[in-house]
Amino acid sequence: MFDCKLSSMLNIEYPIIQGGMAWIADSSLAAAVSNAGGLGLIAGANAPVEWVREQIRKTKELTDKPFGVNIMLLSSNADELAKLVCEEGVKVVTTGAGNPGKYIDMWKSHGIKVIPVVPSVALAIRMERCGADAVVVEGCEAGGHIGELTTMALVPQVVDAVNIPVIAAGGIGDGRGVAAALMLGAEGIQVGTRFLVAKECTVHQNYKDKVIKSKDIDSVVTGRATGHPVRVIRNKLARQFQLLEKENAPAEKYEELGKGALPKAVVNGDVEYGSVMAGQIAGLINKEQSCKDIIEEMFTEAQAIIKNFQNRI
Incomplete structure (x- = not known):
């Protein structure tokens, strides 16, 4: 298939x-x-x-x-x-x-x-x-x-x-x-x-836990005012970015706030003042798995859904 x-x-x-x-x-x-x-x-x-x-x-x-x-x-x-x-x-x-x-x-x-x-x-x-x-x-x-x-x-x-x-x-x-x-x-x-x-992903465990615990409304887009929007999971850093937008702050303020924010979350595990980039789909994710299990599960589910649809028509 x-x-x-x-x-x-x-x-x-x-x-x-x-x-x-x-x-x-x-x-x-x-x-x-x-x-x-x-x-x-x-x-x-x-x-x-x-x-x-x-x-x-x-x-x-x-x-x-x-x-x-x-x-x-x-x-x-x-x-x-x-x-x-x-x-x-x-x-x-x-x-x-x-x-x-x-x-x-x-x-x-x-x-x-x-x-x-x-x-x-x-x-x-x-x-x-x-x-x-x-x-x-x-x-x-x-x-x-x-x-x-x-x-x-x-x-x-x-x-x-x-x-x-x-x-x-x-x-x-x-x-x-x-x-x-x-x-x-x-x-x-x-x-x-x-x-x-994924179990093979070397991102800090705090980052993984933040993704697993997130809900459908926990995703937010920051930086729209700069023309470079970034989707992250809501935390204290994201709220600071949102305040800058309300204040119409200059681009330099955004750059200063965001400098080093991604490695702060990925490497150091700071998921409050680091940038926890993740998509809206995070609310669906509730467990760690191997890459093999993730891929096989996704495509097994997809195959069953497509076959079910074909049978219905």
């Missing part, structure tokens, strides 16, 4: 990509997702190039399955990371925060599949014209940096606009979300928040 274009293109068993979450997506998580039949990702973000190289090599020791690297194109070291993935024989690159056009020929010459993350139809079309192999279409239900459109509204519009595979992201955390994404025309899904509580 899940042997689709995306699975064949990436040589994976299940059409699922793990989100390239900064400070979180390392070799431990990437290898576990790939070993479980999905596509694991290492987060490049603003990490030192040698750290990313080390994580790539560790992942190769932990799995013989395909995996990828996520590169944020606004990062100061994006050029170096773009070359690094070629040097290290990475099979897939996902990108965010920019246009990967200037790197695509180089990546393609090294056999790398290029999958940009996009928040709109226009950007999806542009990425296809640039030579992207697929696009991740991310709705505002997702955690971290987000756009304005919801997954349900955005995915079918992009599916209608491009000919390359579309991967749905944002608000997908169980088999119902998988089935819904496929019904909207997506070839697969990208999941971040649910993998936060």
Whole structure:
């Protein structure tokens, strides 16, 4: 049932990509997702190039399955990371925060599949014209940096606009979300928040507990006034950001408040004054599981839902 274009293109068993979450997506998580039949990702973000190289090599020791690297194109070291993935024989690159056009020929010459993350139809079309192999279409239900459109509204519009595979992201955390994404025309899904509580995820336990305990209304978007909205789980830091917005504070105040907030939560476990990035789907998550169990559970549920629907019609 899940042997689709995306699975064949990436040589994976299940059409699922793990989100390239900064400070979180390392070799431990990437290898576990790939070993479980999905596509694991290492987060490049603003990490030192040698750290990313080390994580790539560790992942190769932990799995013989395909995996990828996520590169944020606004990062100061994006050029170096773009070359690094070629040097290290990475099979897939996902990108965010920019246009990967200037790197695509180089990546393609090294056999790398290029999958940009996009928040709109226009950007999806542009990425296809640039030579992207697929696009991740991310709705505002997702955690971290987000756009304005919801997954349900955005995915079918992009599916209608491009000919390359579309991967749905944002608000997908169980088999119902998988089935819904496929019904909207997506070839697969990208999941971040649910993998936060994977046993192989090295994020601080306080972070995992915060996600597991969160309810449907605990997600909040901060930073809209700066033009760079970020979805997080509500805490004292988020309330401080909301106060800045009410005060129409200058951008410098936001930058000062947010500096180092993500590692404060991820590494140090400060879930009150650190940035606990997570999507709206967090309210559905209530337990830690292995990556294998997460993926198998999601796709077993999806298969049952789709078969039930087929029987009803």
